[in-house]
Amino acid sequence: MVALVIALALFFDFTNGFHDTANAMATPIATGAIKPKTAVALAAVLNLVGAFLSTEVAKTVSGGIIKEGSDGIQITPDIIFAGLMGAILWNMITWLKGLPSSSSHALFGGLIGAAIAGIGIHSVNFESLMQKVILPAIFAPVIAGGVAYVCTRLAYALTSRHDPETGSKLTQKRGGFRTGQIFTSSLVALAHGTNDAQKTMGIITLVLIAAGTQQPGSGPQFWVIAACAFAIAIGTYAGGWRIIRTMGSGLTDVKPAQGFAAEASTASAILASSHLGFALSTTQVASGSVIGSGLGRKGTSVRWGTAGRIAVGWLFTLPAAGIVGALTALLVKTGVVGVVIAAVAGTGAVLFMFVQSRKSHVGHHNAVEVEEAGQAVRFRKKKALAASRAHKLNGGNK
Amino acid sequence: MKWLELVQVAGATLLAAVTVVVLYSVGVRFTAIAGDSEQATPRWMKSLAYACFGLCGLAVLFGLYLIIPYFSK
Numbered sequence: 476m477v478a479l480v481i482a483l484a485l486f487f488d489f490t491n492g493f494h495d496t497a498n499a500m501a502t503p504i505a506t507g508a509i510k511p512k513t514a515v516a517l518a519a520v521l522n523l524v525g526a527f528l529s530t531e532v533a534k535t536v537s538g539g540i541i542k543e544g545s546d547g548i549q550i551t552p553d554i555i556f557a558g559l560m561g562a563i564l565w566n567m568i569t570w571l572k573g574l575p576s577s578s579s580h581a582l583f584g585g586l587i588g589a590a591i592a593g594i595g596i597h598s599v600n601f602e603s604l605m606q607k608v609i610l611p612a613i614f615a616p617v618i619a620g621g622v623a624y625v626c627t628r629l630a631y632a633l634t635s636r637h638d639p640e641t642g643s644k645l646t647q648k649r650g651g652f653r654t655g656q657i658f659t660s661s662l663v664a665l666a667h668g669t670n671d672a673q674k675t676m677g678i679i680t681l682v683l684i685a686a687g688t689q690q691p692g693s694g695p696q697f698w699v700i701a702a703c704a705f706a707i708a709i710g711t712y713a714g715g716w717r718i719i720r721t722m723g724s725g726l727t728d729v730k731p732a733q734g735f736a737a738e739a740s741t742a743s744a745i746l747a748s749s750h751l752g753f754a755l756s757t758t759q760v761a762s763g764s765v766i767g768s769g770l771g772r773k774g775t776s777v778r779w780g781t782a783g784r785i786a787v788g789w790l791f792t793l794p795a796a797g798i799v800g801a802l803t804a805l806l807v808k809t810g811v812v813g814v815v816i817a818a819v820a821g822t823g824a825v826l827f828m829f830v831q832s833r834k835s836h837v838g839h840h841n842a843v844e845v846e847e848a849g850q851a852v853r854f855r856k857k858k859a860l861a862a863s864r865a866h867k868l869n870g871g872n873k
Numbered sequence: 874m875k876w877l878e879l880v881q882v883a884g885a886t887l888l889a890a891v892t893v894v895v896l897y898s899v900g901v902r903f904t905a906i907a908g909d910s911e912q913a914t915p916r917w918m919k920s921l922a923y924a925c926f927g928l929c930g931l932a933v934l935f936g937l938y939l940i941i942p943y944f945s946k
Contacts, residue, residue: 528941618883625887626894633898636905651901662933736894743889748882750940755882
């Protein structure tokens, strides 16, 4: 059972990775700052590094949402197995639909559902749930969106150039932001590694403690850290192209300066929140930033239909993963046969969704229509225009 | 309720993001000015741009320094 749970936890880490590649890399891919394949490779490496950097989050993963410990309820590997099942299935469904949804919420939802079905409703600490999951879920996109809005405005205001005499627009020369995007998106990937790989480490450590192979209260062992780091890195490299499409071009058209501002806000929000102990979901922060930066740039429209679809997905994350978790917990309760049925059904569902996804393949080649070519032409035109204007001016002076 | 922490997170996020974006934007602007070929642009414009990018990088590194427990302990 322990081995099964660890395998499942690592698979969850993998889905987490490819689900969240979009958070870091959707905007630079959309603006053509980095080539799609290079982008996911970069994100994978940074996730790997990030996972090794800090294990602070891993120590507080279940965070008291399920009352555990000597005076509370003992979490068994069964419950964790059921919870992971719920989280993985929900991650796969949202990926198939191309919705960026929070992997950590799916995990919490699954665990809560499994705990309610397996132990009883009294096992869940609702006050802690409200404080640690639901309120941050509301504030994460608001904070990130607000900051991204301000930053986008600032970035455009500071770099907008007008001819001092005629007041006509000069060439804006904002190409520098495209280079900057490489760094900001790297930061987001790094932050994601320090955050999300930790959750799986925490889960595996929890299982090991529950199984009695590890001292309670000790941190994750090295092989756990390494395994999680690699699982999330491989997942990231696999790339959730469907979600990248939604984040990169579904919400709003992203331009380099705007993408730079959005990523700077995302990275700051994730790092600040996880450091100050008020964990925000990476996905929600990133989606909020993209929308905020879309509002901040003049002449862009935010596709509220897509935003609405994402928000609905968020609403369903906790209950849906919870229901799957609860069903699995009930199955597992019946004994070994139940565990086998749950494992087979889960694998079947994952395979089915994978086969479904092949029908309309979204890969690195068609995830986002990169405007690179079009922009290059447009830039040249502008330059050519400016050159001809200068030429005329010179000619007129002579 | 952890309102104080919420405000802290919002404030820190805003401060960090604005610092990075402002420094980088100013850098981009100076680069743009330095790149104008029509007028004789002062040489120091370019160095000013690099100074901005450098400061921006330093701000990011300082942020990382604060966050990674290995350094702050």
